[in-house]
Amino acid sequence: MYVMKNVVWALWMAILSMGLLACDRTQHSKVTKPNDWYTECVGSPLTAEEEAKIREQINADAKAQKIDEIFQKKRRAGFNGNVLVAQKGVVLYQESFGYAHLREKDTLRAEHTFQLASLSKPFTAVAVLKLYEADKLSLDDSIQKFYPDFPYRGITIQELLSHRSGLPNYLYAFMDSVRHGQKYPSNASIMRWFATVKPTPQRYNVPNRSFSYSNTNYMVLAAIVEKVSGMPFETYLRRHILDPLKMNHTFLVTNKADSTQLYRTVGHQYGRLLPKDYYDDVVGDKGLYSTTDDLLRFYKGLSANCLLSKKTMKEAFTPRSFERKGMKNYGYGFRMHLDEQEEVKYIYHGGWWKGYNTMLWMSPKDDFVIIVLGNSYNRSVYQIKELLDILHGEVQSDDIEKDL
Numbered sequence: 001m002y003v004m005k006n007v008v009w010a011l012w013m014a015i016l017s018m019g020l021l022a023c024d025r026t027q028h029s030k031v032t033k034p035n036d037w038y039t040e041c042v043g044s045p046l047t048a049e050e051e052a053k054i055r056e057q058i059n060a061d062a063k064a065q066k067i068d069e070i071f072q073k074k075r076r077a078g079f080n081g082n083v084l085v086a087q088k089g090v091v092l093y094q095e096s097f098g099y100a101h102l103r104e105k106d107t108l109r110a111e112h113t114f115q116l117a118s119l120s121k122p123f124t125a126v127a128v129l130k131l132y133e134a135d136k137l138s139l140d141d142s143i144q145k146f147y148p149d150f151p152y153r154g155i156t157i158q159e160l161l162s163h164r165s166g167l168p169n170y171l172y173a174f175m176d177s178v179r180h181g182q183k184y185p186s187n188a189s190i191m192r193w194f195a196t197v198k199p200t201p202q203r204y205n206v207p208n209r210s211f212s213y214s215n216t217n218y219m220v221l222a223a224i225v226e227k228v229s230g231m232p233f234e235t236y237l238r239r240h241i242l243d244p245l246k247m248n249h250t251f252l253v254t255n256k257a258d259s260t261q262l263y264r265t266v267g268h269q270y271g272r273l274l275p276k277d278y279y280d281d282v283v284g285d286k287g288l289y290s291t292t293d294d295l296l297r298f299y300k301g302l303s304a305n306c307l308l309s310k311k312t313m314k315e316a317f318t319p320r321s322f323e324r325k326g327m328k329n330y331g332y333g334f335r336m337h338l339d340e341q342e343e344v345k346y347i348y349h350g351g352w353w354k355g356y357n358t359m360l361w362m363s364p365k366d367d368f369v370i371i372v373l374g375n376s377y378n379r380s381v382y383q384i385k386e387l388l389d390i391l392h393g394e395v396q397s398d399d400i401e402k403d404l
Contacts (some may be wrong), residue, residue, distance in 0.1 A: 037244050037306075038244065038246045038297070038301075038306075041304055041306040042297075042300045042304045042306060043089075043304070046089055046090070051089075051090055054088050054089065054090050055090055057088075058087055058088060058090070058092075060087075060090055060092050063087075063092050063093075063390055064092050064093045067085055067093040067387060068093060068095070070386050070387060070390075071093075071095060071097065074097075074378075075097045075098070077378065077380050078376070078378045078380070079097055079098070079374060079376075079378045079380050079381065080097060080098030080099065080102070080108075080268070080374060080375060080376035080378065081096075081097060081098065081108070081114065081372065081373050081374030081375055081376070081378075082094075082095070082096045082097075082110060082112060082114070082291070082292050082372075082373045083095050083097070083292065083371065083372050083373075084110075084292035084293070084295070084296055084369075084371040085368070085369070085370050085371070085387065086299075086368065086369050087366065087368035087391060088367045088368070089367075091296075094292065096108035096109055096110060096112070098376065100112050100263070100264075100265040100375070101265070101266055101273070102268050102271060102376060103273065109263065110291065110292060110293060111249065111262075111263045111291060112263040112264075112265050112291065113249055113250070113251070113261065113263055113264050113265060113289040113290055113291050114265055114289060114290065114291075114356055114373035114374070114375055115253065115265075115286070115287075115288075115289055115353055115354070115356040115358075115375075116286070116287075116288045116290055116351055116356075116373075117350075117351025117352050117353035117356050117357065117358055118285065118286060118349065118350065118351035118352065118353070118358075119288075119349050119350065119351040119358045119359070119360055120218075120283070120284070120285065120286050120287055120288040120351070121218050121284075121333050121349060122298075122333045122334055122349050122360070123237060123241060123288055123298075123333075124221050124222055124225070124284045124285070124333060125161055125218075125332050125333020125334070126241060126302075126307055126308060126333065127221075127222075127225050127233075127236055127237060127240065127241065128157065128161065128221050128224070128225060128332075128333075129308055129312050129315075129316060129332065130240055130241075130307065131225065131228050131229065132157075133308065133309060133312055136228050136229070137157060137224070137228055138157070139156065139157050139158040139161070140156050140157070140158065141156060141157050142154065142155060142156055143155050143160075143220060143224070146224050146227045146228065147191055147195070147224075149195035150191065150194060150220075151194060151195060152166075152167060152194075154206070154207045155167065155207045156207070156208075157221070158332070159208050159217075160217040160220055160221050161217070161221065161331075161333060162211070162320040162321075162330055162331065162332060163212060163213045163214060163217055163330055164207065164208045164209075164211055164212070164320065165207055165212075165214070165216075165217050166205035166206060166209060166210075166212055167214050167216040167217060167220070168199065168216065169214045169215050169216055170190050170193075170194075170215065170216045170279075170282070171215060173199040173216075174193055174197065178193055178197050179278070184278065184279075184280060184281040185279070185282060186254075186281055186282065187219055187222055187223040187226070187233070187284065188223065188226075190219055190282060191223050210323050211321035211323060211330060213330075215285035215286070216285075217285070218284040218285035218333075219284050219285050220284075221284055222283050222285075225284075233284065234251070234254060234255060237252065241298075241301075241307060244301075244306070244307075245294075245298060245300075245301045245307075246297060247290065247294040248294070249263075249290065249291045249293070249294050250288060250291070250294045251289055252283055252287050252288060252289075253280060253281065253283065253286075253288075253289065254281050254283060254287070261289070263291075265375040266355075266375065267353070267354045267355025267356045267375050267376075267377075268355045268375060268377070269354070269355045269376070270377070271376070274354045274355045277353075286351065286353050290373075291373075292371045292373060295360060295371045295373075296369065296371065298360075299360070299362060299371075303362075303364070303367070315331075316332040316333060316334055317331050317334060317336065318331050318332075319331060319336055319342070320332075325342070326338075333349075334347050334348070334349060335348050335349050335350075336348075344364070345363070345365070346361060346362065346363055347361075347362045347363075347364065348360060348361040348362060350381075352377070355377050356373075356374065356375050356377075357374045357377055357378065357381045358372065358373050358374065358381065359372045359381055359382060359384065361384060361388075366391060368391045370384060370387055370388075370391075372384070
């Protein structure tokens with residue numbers, strides 16, 4: 001009888017644990033049945049009649065033709081990669097140009113995955129903000145709450161999220177004598193190096209003095225996610241973002257090769273294959289691989305408030321580069337273009353890392369998204385003014401690439 005009670009208790013705890021996981025996944029969404037979390041939150045697919053009506057309303061065919069003309073021109077200028085443009089739930093344009101491996105001439109397909117580079121940062125920001133909504137951390141917490149030996153004090157999580165920490169970029173902070181003995185360091189390694197070496201200068205600015213984009217901020221945030229959640233960063237992303245959104249072809253660079261990586265591309269620069277970089281396994285600031293289709297799911301999840309509450313999303317999309325007025329600004333893991341009234345007009349993030357360059361550009365007002373993933377470095381990835389004009393938006397033609 002005693003054994004039976006123990007078995008029943010164990011079963012009950014297992015069921016309860018599964019229920020808690022389901023509740024966590026449905027947090028801040030309209031979901032009541034976790035069996036098909038994504039469809040219930042984002043909405044059912046459009047019927048053929050609904051899609052036809054929307055396509056006519058937005059003049060989809062004409063837009064697609066103009067978009068194709070633009071990317072054919074980019075292709076002639078050396079663009080190699082995948083593209084997806086969608087508006088109001090309708091895919092206007094999806095195409096692949098070039099090769100996954102230039103030397104092998106293996107034609108790109110929609111299934112191919114690309115290193116997102118700094119486009120990984122929005123995912124890291126969402127991961128941190130989910131822990132914030134779950135009361136696992138406060139945006140006012142210091143780094144020392146989680147890593148007491150971290151040498152630079154007075155830096156909060158919200159300053160990491162908004163690039164206002166003043167921390168130096170880890171990519172350039174450590175001498176060869178420090179790096180000796182570990183070929184591909186992890187986030188934990190970098191955190192130990194900061195604690196033991198205390199590289200100088202300690203910081204470019206005092207905390208919160210000004211905006212200063214640094215990959216270190218998001219490397220530290222990924223390390224904090226691991227410490228707070230008690231699980232590897234990839235596991236947390238998969239459990240709380242990727243799996244709920246059915247982003248089945250998105251993975252972290254540190255994952256072991258499996259079937260999800262069947263269509264993994266490689267990065268090139270000036271036609272030359274780039275080998276694995278020393279800092280490739282450091283994640284949070286970069287490191288995610290994904291497809292255009294999966295990023296469309298991410299866009300839909302954000303737009304429908306499936307991942308975060310409206311209140312938190314508003315905080316994430318609030319400009320936090322206060323030093324000078326201008327069209328460009330940064331929130332929590334997302335860049336923004338502002339209109340003349342300093343209201344958010346576009347939300348975006350780009351990336352560059354070892355031959356890969358990427359762009360995710362969203363318009364909340366006109367409900368469109370532009371996704372461009374390249375694996376042979378080409379600046380045209382960031383030149384999207386013509387696309388915005390087609391999709392009924394305008395933006396200054398300043399150099400987006402400088403923001404990466």
